[in-house]
Amino acid sequence: MAQSAADRSVDVLIVGAGPTGLGAAKRLHQLKHTNFLVVDAQAEAGGLASTDVTPEGFLFDVGGHVIFSHYLYFDDCINEALPKPDDWYEHERVSYVRSFDQWVPYPYQNNITMLPVEQQVQCIEGMIDAAEVRSRAATKPANFDEWIVRMMGTGLADLFMRPYNFKVWATPTTEMQCEWLGERVAAPSLKLVVSNVLNKKTAGNWGPNATFRFPARDGTGGIWKAVAKTLPQERFQFDTKVEKIDASNKVAHLSDGSKVSYRSMISTMPLDQITEISSELEPLRSTSRELVFSSTHVIGVGIRGVLPPRIGDKCWLYFPEDDCPFYRATVFSNYSPYNCPQADVKLKTMQTADPSLSSKVDTTTERGGPYWSLMLEVSQSKQKPVDEENLIAESIQGLINTGLLQPEDEIVSTYHRKFYHGYPTPSLVRESQLKVLLPELREKYSIWSRGRFGSYRYEVANQDHSFMVGVESVDNILFGANELTLEYPDLVNSRRNTERRL
Ligand SMILES: Cc1cc2nc3c(=O)[nH]c(=O)nc-3n(C[C@H](O)[C@H](O)[C@H](O)COP(=O)(O)OP(=O)(O)OC[C@H]3O[C@@H](n4cnc5c(N)ncnc54)[C@H](O)[C@@H]3O)c2cc1C
Known part of the structure; x- marks a missing residue:
């Protein structure tokens, strides 16, 4: 290993401080390892499980993020990070499908x-x-x-x-x-x-005890920033991209110009990107370029007014029909009152939902709330193009078409961000691609490519899974332990996984 050419040398280099990278870091720290480094291109931890704030003070996650944990270890870690009862709100899942102008409770059938x-x-x-x-x-x-x-x-x-x-x-x-x-x-x-x-009956929503909890402050991203705070800060380097990997000599070239040598790398960057930044991985490119994924657009709308009864306690809503571009809407202000500015914050009206009515309202004076918000998700691929420039306007029209907004509703904030890698698609050839890519990277180059887009298995790509994929990759590196989540998705998804790994 050409360690002399590097500025630093670590046992484990973790690329990405999303849930997977944090799971790996947490496990190394628990095992009292100190010689590891987490590098992330972003300014803070969280990855796709982060939260943005609009200039007007509305919070938006990367689409609807709800935790349904399968793991006690994961629960312990997020409870340690956000330990107080008032760190969380507990909600009943209230979910509907919009179909034939009706709100059909989920499950639809x-x-x-x-x-x-x-x-x-x-x-x-x-x-x-x-x-x-x-x-x-x-x-x-x-x-x-x-x-x-x-x-x-x-x-x-x-x-x-x-x-x-x-x-x-x-x-x-x-x-x-x-x-x-x-x-x-x-x-x-x-x-x-x-x-x-x-019997003209509806079975209603999910049934008893179908609940979830959501962080009171800072959205889903608040969980991961808090988890990162439970770890030694000197182990993190943010705003730094891994730009090139000398895979044979195990040296990563960072965007600050420095080089880090490693014994093992846990990479959570997309599998179709890691092969592009290393000349040694060139033979894998033809396979990795064929991996299928879609992009996700998140559109947020902040509205002035009391939450209308037509919205009530709805959490998230599904839209199969073509009267709106989004497949899912989340009433994000129902998850926490802190997902919106407080009522005494004064904001100007940007437009009415139907823009032709904007001249009928005062759009020049800053006025108080209360406020509520909707968060929408739209997918995109070559097979499903999106008119990106007009997406906010089309989405707002879709909200009127589906009865979520009235034409005269006052919009005080809008948000739109595209996430190039949104959903890893379980394509017909995915397994044959992963069988080539993942073992080759690990066995030949000591790279554990893991996480939502690191290992591309959607069925184990939620936050709890991703975190545990990171934990289990460390146990595999150190002890040769099986990586249950990655290798046996059905098993971990069918039970409560109670190992505490002390
Ligand atoms: C629309 C949507 C809805 C979702 N809904 C839910 C839900 O309801 N419940 C749930 O539990 N989960 C949900 N998820 C999944 C959740 O976001 C993921 O489980 C989680 O973010 C994956 O973590 P990760 O660490 O594997 O990857 P990511 O979160 O993608 O993190 C990867 C990190 O690597 C960094 N990185 C990449 N390349 C480089 C590089 N070259 N150099 C340095 N850093 C780099 C990135 O900046 C990023 O921070 C959803 C995801 C999406 C997109």
Whole structure:
């Protein structure tokens, strides 16, 4: 190892201070390792789990971030970082699908009573056919589309699953595999669906105890800034990009001009990018360039006024239809009152939701609140282009079309940011690509490429998973332990993982 050529030498170089990098750092620190460094191109910790603040004081996460933890170790760490009861708000999941001008409670299939009779029949006929197909099927479905039709039938597929999933993934369901769904997703109960329809009943939302908690202050990003604070600050270097990797000699070239040599690297940069910054990794580029991902646009809207009853306690909402560009909307001000400026903050009205009405309101004087906010997500890919310049205007029109905003509502703040890597797509060839890329990087170059885009497995790419993927990569480097989350997604997702790793 050409350590002499480097300015610093560490045992473990962690690239990225998102949840994965922080999980790795946390585990090294717990094991009393001091010779590691975390480098991040951004100014602070959090990665895609960060929070932006608009000039007017509205907070927006990178789309709807809700924690559904599978791991006690993860819970311990975030509880240590935000230990006080008033660090968190606890909410019931209140979620709907916008369909045929109705708010259909999620899960959609259990609540089709809300739909017109023609669509109820379409759904039930499809489910009957699907049950027959399932009873005869000898092979697994070949792609996500076949899986949808087999589990739910063509009615639910056409009304919700196909259009909604295209809006989310920006990839047709026929071009996605279905293994990522795991074995755990059961077909909806035909008996329950028919009985609900005949009795004109809705099954309601998720059922009892379906709750989640959200940080009181600083949004989701506040969690990760607080986790970073529990670690020695001298182990972090922010505002610094890894620009080049001399993979044979294990030396990283940083944007401040310095070089760091390492024994092992845990890289959370996208797998399709790491191969581009190292000449030794050139042979892997043809594979990594074929990895499929979509970009995510986050659009935020801050509104003056009392939260209207039509919004109530809604948390997040799904939009399969084409009357709005977004696939999901989050009533972000319902997660914490501190996600909005307080009522005494005076702001000018930028426009009314329908801009043609703006001349009817005072847009020159700063006036007080209260305020509330909506956060929208729009996906983009080559197969699903987006008119980026007009996206805010189209989104606001979509909010009117779907009944979330009234034309005369006063908008006091808007936000739009594109995240080039948003969703790692479970494409039909993903597993064959990962089988080449991940072992080659680890075995030949001591690079553990891990995390949402480091290891590209969507089914284990939420915050809890990513954090544990980081923890487990350290245990693999130091002890040769199995990386359960990365290797056995079904297992970790089907149980409560209670190891404390003391
Ligand atoms: C739209 C959306 C919705 C989501 N919803 C949820 C949800 O509801 N619940 C949930 O738990 N999770 C959710 N997630 C997932 C969550 O954001 C991820 O689990 C998490 O951020 C992944 O962490 P990571 O560390 O692997 O990667 P990232 O968060 O992407 O962090 C990678 C870090 O590496 C840094 N980096 C990259 N390249 C370099 C380089 N060359 N040099 C230096 N630094 C570099 C980046 O700056 C970044 O900080 C969502 C994500 C998105 C995009």
